Amino acid sequence: MHRLSEEYEALRKSVEDFAHDVVAPVIGDYYEREEFPYDIVRQMGRMGLFGLPIPEEHGGMGGDYFALCLALEELARVDSSVAITVEAAVSLGAMPIYRFGTDEQRAEWLPRLASGELLGAFGLTEPGGGSDVPGGMRTTARLDGGEWVINGTKAFITNSGTDITGVVGVAAITGERNGKPEISTILVPAGTPGFTVSKKYSKVGWSASDTRELSFSDCRVPAENLLGERGRGYAQFLQTLDEGRIAIAALSVGLAQGCVDESLGYVRDRHAFGKPIGAYQAIQFKIADMETRAFTARLAYYHAAEKMLAGEPFKKEAAIAKLVSSNAAMDNARDATQIFGGYGFMNEYPVGRFYRDAKILEIGEGTSEVQRMLIARQLGLNDL
Amino acid sequence: MEHARPARAPLGDGARRGERQARVNTGGRRLTMKSGINIVVCVKQVPDTATVRKLRAEDSTIDREDPNSSGVLNELDEYAIEEGLRLKEAHGGEVTILTMGPAKAAETIRKALAMGTDKAVHLMDPALHGSDAVQTSYAMAQTLKKIGFDLVILGSESTDARTGLLAAMLAERLGVPQLSLANKVVVDGSAISIHRVTDYGYDRVESSLPAVVSVVEKTNEPRYPRLKEIMAAKKKPVTTFGIADVEIDPGRIGLAGAYTEVAEFAVAPPRAAGVVVKDEGDGGVKVADFLTSKKFI
Numbered sequence: 079m080h081r082l083s084e085e086y087e088a089l090r091k092s093v094e095d096f097a098h099d100v101v102a103p104v105i106g107d108y109y110e111r112e113e114f115p116y117d118i119v120r121q122m123g124r125m126g127l128f129g130l131p132i133p134e135e136h137g138g139m140g141g142d143y144f145a146l147c148l149a150l151e152e153l154a155r156v157d158s159s160v161a162i163t164v165e166a167a168v169s170l171g172a173m174p175i176y177r178f179g180t181d182e183q184r185a186e187w188l189p190r191l192a193s194g195e196l197l198g199a200f201g202l203t204e205p206g207g208g209s210d211v212p213g214g215m216r217t218t219a220r221l222d223g224g225e226w227v228i229n230g231t232k233a234f235i236t237n238s239g240t241d242i243t244g245v246v247g248v249a250a251i252t253g254e255r256n257g258k259p260e261i262s263t264i265l266v267p268a269g270t271p272g273f274t275v276s277k278k279y280s281k282v283g284w285s286a287s288d289t290r291e292l293s294f295s296d297c298r299v300p301a302e303n304l305l306g307e308r309g310r311g312y313a314q315f316l317q318t319l320d321e322g323r324i325a326i327a328a329l330s331v332g333l334a335q336g337c338v339d340e341s342l343g344y345v346r347d348r349h350a351f352g353k354p355i356g357a358y359q360a361i362q363f364k365i366a367d368m369e370t371r372a373f374t375a376r377l378a379y380y381h382a383a384e385k386m387l388a389g390e391p392f393k394k395e396a397a398i399a400k401l402v403s404s405n406a407a408m409d410n411a412r413d414a415t416q417i418f419g420g421y422g423f424m425n426e427y428p429v430g431r432f433y434r435d436a437k438i439l440e441i442g443e444g445t446s447e448v449q450r451m452l453i454a455r456q457l458g459l460n461d462l
Numbered sequence: 463m464e465h466a467r468p469a470r471a472p473l474g475d476g477a478r479r480g481e482r483q484a485r486v487n488t489g490g491r492r493l494t495m496k497s498g499i500n501i502v503v504c505v506k507q508v509p510d511t512a513t514v515r516k517l518r519a520e521d522s523t524i525d526r527e528d529p530n531s532s533g534v535l536n537e538l539d540e541y542a543i544e545e546g547l548r549l550k551e552a553h554g555g556e557v558t559i560l561t562m563g564p565a566k567a568a569e570t571i572r573k574a575l576a577m578g579t580d581k582a583v584h585l586m587d588p589a590l591h592g593s594d595a596v597q598t599s600y601a602m603a604q605t606l607k608k609i610g611f612d613l614v615i616l617g618s619e620s621t622d623a624r625t626g627l628l629a630a631m632l633a634e635r636l637g638v639p640q641l642s643l644a645n646k647v648v649v650d651g652s653a654i655s656i657h658r659v660t661d662y663g664y665d666r667v668e669s670s671l672p673a674v675v676s677v678v679e680k681t682n683e684p685r686y687p688r689l690k691e692i693m694a695a696k697k698k699p700v701t702t703f704g705i706a707d708v709e710i711d712p713g714r715i716g717l718a719g720a721y722t723e724v725a726e727f728a729v730a731p732p733r734a735a736g737v738v739v740k741d742e743g744d745g746g747v748k749v750a751d752f753l754t755s756k757k758f759i
Contacts (some may be wrong), residue, residue, distance in 0.1 A: 084572075084696075085689075085692050085693055085696070088572070088573070088576055088687060088692045088695075089687075089689050089692055092576075092686045092687040092688070092692070093686075095686060096686045124685070125685070125686045125687075125688050126688035126689055126690060130689055134690065139688060139689040139690045140689070140690055140693065141689045141690075141693070145689055
């Protein structure tokens with residue numbers, strides 16, 4: 079059922095080796111300096127990570143979304159900043175262009191996004207609205223002389239302000255249909271006049287990733303930059319976010335497993351009262367619980383991905399995977415930090431970084447509360 | 463296609479940095495190169511250095527089927543593969559993987575193919591079990607004669623036996639020059655030159671092709687297998703030869719006739735405590751003496 083095929087296993091191992099050899103030795107310093115790791119991104123591009131689910135004819139690796147998830151898990155076992163950089167670039171940046179874009183849009187962006195030469199981003203959340211779409215959305219776009227004129231602000235947008243950011247998909251209200259706001263997605267290339275990228279946020283975690291506030295002030299792009307059909311923006315990002323939940327689940331499982339990896343090493347070396355602390359049941363039970371959480375959360379995301387790739391409905395499974403794996407990440411980060419004691423509170427140890435990186439997993443791409451709403455809705459409880 | 467040029471004395475900084483010249487006589491052998499270089503990279507599956515490695519009690523050979531010690535592609539061979547791929551990218555041609563080992567070594571072939579090499583040859587025969595370096599070089603040379611080559615590249619040693627003998631022995635058996643311990647490889651037409659790492663800098667060694675080159679770990683940065691090549695690897699041709707296929711004399715291989723014998727073995731003792739230098743005014747000298755004794759300075 080959930081045994082990896084030879085190809086998936088070879089990919090997993092390749093990314094595991096890469097994360098261990100290339101990311102692990104340097105990422106702590108990038109994190110400390112809150113610096114975007116261009117060199118690591120370049121190398122991830124070289125090994126095809128930004129093109130995993132994109133067909134070869136568009137410059138990708140010809141794999142599927144599960145291949146992306148496996149890579150994200152292995153990256154996040156070592157560091158979540160680089161994992162979220164890939165996740166946002168592929169799942170939120172490139173995939174909507176692949177799924178909904180015209181041939182011209184695909185040809186213009188996909189080869190460079192799939193190779194990691196450029197990064198994509200997606201602007202949905204706004205300062206006054208995250209889960210509450212379209213109610214909280216204020217950004218508008220109107221057609222004027224063959225151009226979209228965009229006005230508004232987007233918040234917490236990953237990959238939107240790097241030197242290699244190529245394009246941002248911006249969700250905007252483009253009119254009204256049957257008394258409801260009509261939402262569309264418009265591709266805005268980096269550097270378009272009227273598109274301003276603010277300085278980086280100071281974040282609790284994911285410190286080596288790029289997250290910005292974006293503002294649009296009479297920003298004009300050609301009418302053909304509309305992504306897919308006008309008025310389909312809401313449906314587009316619901317699909318994007320359903321998939322994205324599986325990717326965030328994979329990333330969460332990676333962090334949860336990374337906590338186990340780090341703890342297993344530490345409890346052998348660290349002695350207290352004459353024994354390695356791993357010899358004490360209090361520690362053993364903690365680690366057993368951590369391993370159990372990571373393992374079961376992994377099964378949940380494998381299962382959701384399996385349904386998705388089979389073309390079956392997977393909304394509930396994706397929500398469950400995201401809920402259970404972000405819980406696992408948070409719980410494991412707390413336990414690993416506790417096992418490390420004072421060292422766990424030091425930024426120079428990976429578990430300190432894991433602790434800071436875990437919280438956002440219960441928030442981004444649908445909060446845990448939203449996941450519960452989705453699960454309850456899938457169980458038919460909304461009709462009561 | 464450019465042809466071999468006479469060796470030229472290095473100019474400028476090469477000489478200043480301790481470059482020495484050597485030229486290997488190739489006896490004017492004709493190349494098989496028509497379009498690009500026919501490169502064969504010899505690889506070996508070895509026990510993962512990160513796990514506990516075991517020898518079999520019954521015949522003191524490495525337990526290559528030990529489930530607790532996964533077999534991996536010898537780390538130094540990854541540099542050889544990368545160098546082969548880079549030369550192919552620059553000059554065209556083909557990179558063939560050659561390995562000798564039991565059925566399990568097919569895992570290593572798949573990894574090498576997933577790095578982007580073109581095809582593989584697996585020399586596999588129960589009679590080869592226990593062959594030492596002399597016998598292995600004979601078996602490999604027989605295979606290389608059969609499949610043909612312009613350039614054979616090897617890692618400078620394997621991380622299991624660490625004899626580092628195979629490149630030299632192969633070159634001798636094949637009657638071609640050996641360019642050993644390279645950290646830089648340049649092919650120009652049918653000429654090849656390398657930088658051989660030394661204590662004092664490097665030697666520049668030139669020969670014509672065909673040749674055998676062994677590379678050290680500073681040569682390059684081996685690529686990580688990408689999904690596209692991982693999937694393509696399945697469709698690449700792997701030829702399996704038994705000893706009869708490459709005219710190996712069974713009397714010249716195998717444990718019984720090996721020139722070397724493992725007399726006994728023991729588990730390495732745990733690492734002793736390090737040396738603590740107490741600074742009594744002469745701490746710097748003591749540290750320097752220690753580093754000198756270990757050839758760090």
